[in-house]
Amino acid sequence: MKLDLDRKDIFRIVGLGYKKKTPEDLKYARFNRRMIAVTLDSLVLLFLSPFLDQAFDYLYGPIIFDPVAFDQQLSAQVDEAAAAHLYWTTIYKEGLLARWFYNLMFQFGVLGFLTGLCWWKWSSTPGKMIMRIKIVDATTEQPMTLLQVLARILGYYVSGFCLGLGFLWMNFNKRRQGWHDIIAHTAVIVVPWGPFNPGGKKQDAKPATPAADQ
Numbered sequence: 001m002k003l004d005l006d007r008k009d010i011f012r013i014v015g016l017g018y019k020k021k022t023p024e025d026l027k028y029a030r031f032n033r034r035m036i037a038v039t040l041d042s043l044v045l046l047f048l049s050p051f052l053d054q055a056f057d058y059l060y061g062p063i064i065f066d067p068v069a070f071d072q073q074l075s076a077q078v079d080e081a082a083a084a085h086l087y088w089t090t091i092y093k094e095g096l097l098a099r100w101f102y103n104l105m106f107q108f109g110v111l112g113f114l115t116g117l118c119w120w121k122w123s124s125t126p127g128k129m130i131m132r133i134k135i136v137d138a139t140t141e142q143p144m145t146l147l148q149v150l151a152r153i154l155g156y157y158v159s160g161f162c163l164g165l166g167f168l169w170m171n172f173n174k175r176r177q178g179w180h181d182i183i184a185h186t187a188v189i190v191v192p193w194g195p196f197n198p199g200g201k202k203q204d205a206k207p208a209t210p211a212a213d214q
Contacts, residue, residue, distance in 0.1 A: 028176040029133040029188040031168075040127030045111055052110055056103045065094055112156075116149045128188075138175065138187040148184045155180030 057063075070090060077083040091097050118125045123143045124134045135144060135152070144152070159166020159179045166179030175187050 027189050029131075029190050030176060031171050033131055033133060033190075034128075034170070034176075034188060035167075037125070037127035037131040037133060040130055041115075041125050042127075044126055048111075048114075049107065052107050053103070055110075056106050059106075060099065060102065063096075063099070065096065108157075112153050115156075116153050119144060119152065120146065120149050132191045132193070133188050134191055135186050135188050138177070138181070138185050141187075141189065144184070144186060148186055152180050152184035152186055155183035158183065 074083045074086060077086060115125060119135055122129070122134075123136060128134060136142060137144060137148065155166070155178075159169075162179075170176040170178045170181070173182075175181075177187055181187060
């Protein structure tokens, strides 16, 4: 018996490519598109990081610590164990470990606030605007409420702190929702080409038209 199979049939059998796109595939932003947007946003945050360091130093106070003298003390130790003991003891007593932790929390808090402000004002971020995607309520496809913004920020930390599994989850969700989207009941959709108006006043709920630019 001869099987009349073309290349597309073979690829479908083994699960490689040639999958017909559904309206959901065209409407909800894919993982790679969202990760590119996150990367672009990270470049902006990387630019802001030195300024946040300076702001933290101003609020917390300068570091009263001489790294040159400390390095000389470490070099004068008899062995590596004594040097390691001196290192960690000094780090703890001088409050450097606590300072690092407070600085980290300060930067996370400021960046979380700025991100939430962008979500609240424009339903998007600079990176998402470039990639033409926006965050909406998963049911009405309207801009997020303030409660959803706060829940999504907390959900972002949950998704990230769990080894990034919350972000990978969007690959297995029909509406490509990460854990943070599920927690806040939001979805990320593609904005069709044209004037980009991610935020603004809430309008009557209407289904988003599938975008053909995936």
